[in-house]
Amino acid sequence: MTEHSSGDAVLGPNRYGKAETRVVHIDRRADGDVLTDLNVSIALSGDLTDSHLKGDNAHVLPTDTQKNTVYAFARDGVGAPETFAMRLARHFVATQAPITAAVVDVKGFGWERLAAHSFRRAGTEVRTARVEHDARGTLVVSGLRDLVVLNTTDSEFAGFATDRYTTLAPTADRVLATAIDARWRCAAEAEADADADGWDGRYVRVRDCLLAAFTGTYSWALQQTLFAMGARVIAEVPEVVEVRLALPNRHHVLVDLTPFGLDNPNAVYSAPDRPYGLIEAAVLRAGTVADPRPW
Amino acid sequence: MTEHSSGDAVLGPNRYGKAETRVVHIDRRADGDVLTDLNVSIALSGDLTDSHLKGDNAHVLPTDTQKNTVYAFARDGVGAPETFAMRLARHFVATQAPITAAVVDVKGFGWERLAAHSFRRAGTEVRTARVEHDARGTLVVSGLRDLVVLNTTDSEFAGFATDRYTTLAPTADRVLATAIDARWRCAAEAEADADADGWDGRYVRVRDCLLAAFTGTYSWALQQTLFAMGARVIAEVPEVVEVRLALPNRHHVLVDLTPFGLDNPNAVYSAPDRPYGLIEAAVLRAGTVADPRPW
């Protein structure tokens, strides 16, 4: 039996941390409060073998401490989710010798200001940031989730492969609806970080591209719409080199009203919850190698 | 054994129907599409004893038929959720002799138009309508849910009752956050119905009152804020006679940063999911008797 095993069992890749610490920060400014509402999840890895094999926790900074650190670091302001995630990830690796890598995932919930001191939750959309930091460097992935959009027309689906199990009829005019899940990374995170306000501005620009491409693309396939969305980001946000999109195809089914003596001129649809299609792809800037990690 | 019983068991109040039929309607207008997205739940009651006691379904219009009716009725347009719920409720009572009462509950999901044919889901807020129709008449209740709001200051909580289990300290400055659940009814539903567009306009006016009162009230208790919200509606929307509000108190807890050598000048909060306070009250126009039914 070595330090890494017990009988025939050997410890493989491992990590631990505090998940879903919700922190709300209020920056009380003369021209109106700024509200930041985050959910922070931390995962640390390194030399944690003794905790697993012997229950020796000398290398284990408690997850409770990680939670405290989130709150303490928010004291002087949070900034962009990417910035906050980087501060945290670098802190744990820098200060805990056994910890060699940190992953920090942040969800940001949007609030719209109604008055100097009043806010309204601004939609279903969630902004995300993920930082992976180790000796090799820092990966920063920005993103958004649950941005729900729908086109009432300008979407076809035809010319597809068929087999003995195919019953779907081609359609020249369908509703196309999805909940955008997009993540992207930049070429040089260090530079991007130089401008603390850069993350927020870039978020708006990427989001605008995604919406404009979804809205403006005549679609023959959700795959094509997806690629158009990623390509628009690549074309218009020069620092982004990789975009990953996951788009559920939220089917809207034209209801057959003929049993009731009625036509249905693309007016009435049902919208079943499940099953749904799921289209996933990365779009890369020419010359870029896809990051090998799952985000 | 009578028709209503089996041994010592007697059938009491009962109802049945199709719940959660999701219907999406697109009104394709020259000046841009109008998208209506509803979730409709129906409950019918009447002479249904034989179905319960004998399994004789002669009086039971299948819930599948109710679903079909929702789709068929949407063919020529949906209108306000209240209007659609009234059409459905009256239809079942008018056309099925054994059915003497219908309750139709509608949830409406908001979409914001991005382009002539493109939409974005517009927030967490859900619009609701409930119609109860029987021989005595028609009750129409309008409402909204999950309108999440937060004030960063101008909220105190002090001077409260205490007992041996009280540990809460009074506070002169706290965050006040809630998810507004409001329902309201008008004095004369029939008249209100005369103007098909009236429901939509009134919805906006009531919602504006709720937000204005939440935002503008200096609060010594969430109860006081709640009453101010209802009173604002009564004051400014003359046709409304009863408002019911249910406001969860979504606690934001100032984090104690002193163990880390830091102060916390009302900047950093945790926001636990549970438990939460729940404040519920009706606000009535003077001279109005509270409706005895639960909505």
Add this chain to the structure above:
Amino acid sequence: MTEHSSGDAVLGPNRYGKAETRVVHIDRRADGDVLTDLNVSIALSGDLTDSHLKGDNAHVLPTDTQKNTVYAFARDGVGAPETFAMRLARHFVATQAPITAAVVDVKGFGWERLAAHSFRRAGTEVRTARVEHDARGTLVVSGLRDLVVLNTTDSEFAGFATDRYTTLAPTADRVLATAIDARWRCAAEAEADADADGWDGRYVRVRDCLLAAFTGTYSWALQQTLFAMGARVIAEVPEVVEVRLALPNRHHVLVDLTPFGLDNPNAVYSAPDRPYGLIEAAVLRAGTVADPRPW
């Protein structure tokens, strides 16, 4: 302006309390631990006008205190959910002069003992108890939710009413599936309470009746199955006088495999999430008047 109004607005029925306090109690016995896992929601009403109209909280026992009370009362054991709810409801009315009525709702989560000190969560089923206490007395409602059951056969649905919107074909053999939501009350709660263990035993007896009737009834309608379930409780649990059941009809749709050259001998079903039927009824012991309150 009176104490109860502001302008034309008058305060109607109101209540407040702490919702969803989760308390876990461990009774460490020589023969193995007993684990009780509850979610407790409290709603108090009484003379709370000044809090709403003036923000004067002298009559308001903080919801935080209510939470503390839950924990303190659990110190010496929790007992049946009904017992715990009664203790809490009576405490608030007895000790807070302005409070004249209390409603306490409890959810109990089941755990199965694996070893003297080890447990496993025992299914999706939730036990419920609701106590309404005021000067007129105490209503105790026991219940269960999310007990999911399915019969693969012995269920028909035919002979139903039809109209121009009916497309459903009658069926002589269908799957019948539901998630049982049942609540019941006894004739004399005070007596029932005399035997602290009585609630737990009755819960098992009622649950057994519900399952036996669901399993053993040849069904021509879910209404008929529902009534059989309630009637079985009335027949076999003499202290119960009223049972309320809400049974979603979780449709299982036989998939048409003929496009693939296959028959489907009642073997393959889809199971859409929504819409679903919802059947609700009370079953009363002969001579009992239905309780007028919603539970």
Add this chain to the structure above:
Amino acid sequence: MTEHSSGDAVLGPNRYGKAETRVVHIDRRADGDVLTDLNVSIALSGDLTDSHLKGDNAHVLPTDTQKNTVYAFARDGVGAPETFAMRLARHFVATQAPITAAVVDVKGFGWERLAAHSFRRAGTEVRTARVEHDARGTLVVSGLRDLVVLNTTDSEFAGFATDRYTTLAPTADRVLATAIDARWRCAAEAEADADADGWDGRYVRVRDCLLAAFTGTYSWALQQTLFAMGARVIAEVPEVVEVRLALPNRHHVLVDLTPFGLDNPNAVYSAPDRPYGLIEAAVLRAGTVADPRPW
């Protein structure tokens, strides 16, 4: 512009498929029905460039067809989730020339038989299977999720690292609770597949090991309990070579009752939903290389 790009944008890794097709199969046997209840998600990849870049769907088998295939394949019985997932994954790769890889994820919901034709949903636990199939071979991953367990004692947490943000006190006796998420793979999937019943038997043996190790391990850290769980599987289920565990630490916090003049002899706990610890690790059979893919 090449086939793979549009301007500077290049298509990266991509896949598509039908997610969450729910299929229920009833095997009507003389000795009682067997109910299988699955949720199937399919993701296909291969030569799908033209769909993304040109909207040319000639290589796209519709996700609707994938759904149909799930139902058609269930006609003659489903078997173990692993077996069903393998049949589906191999089918798509074998019959659609452009498709070179398939991932099929299955969730299985457990039902306990109450009578010959009657069933009850058997707990919160979900059985999982994942098959990844391409020209290199077939990976089969078995698993379970949401198996919620709790030890009332025999758990310590002390001797941990500290820093300026640490406030947690060491404890010699705490509640340890988690929701087991476990996935495992065997050495030779082809052989394992030879015995169609093997998957079900192995599932039971692995599950028993996980529960026995959780229950029987005196814990100094959840990491140590996790490793003991994986090591037990490695020791007792010889065909398993890799186990991955993700264990949320569902904190149970001893409530301070001293403000109420009460002690708390490890009796009363609160159980906040969030945040929670999350401990993740792989446990490998000696000599095994960890699979590089995320499962």
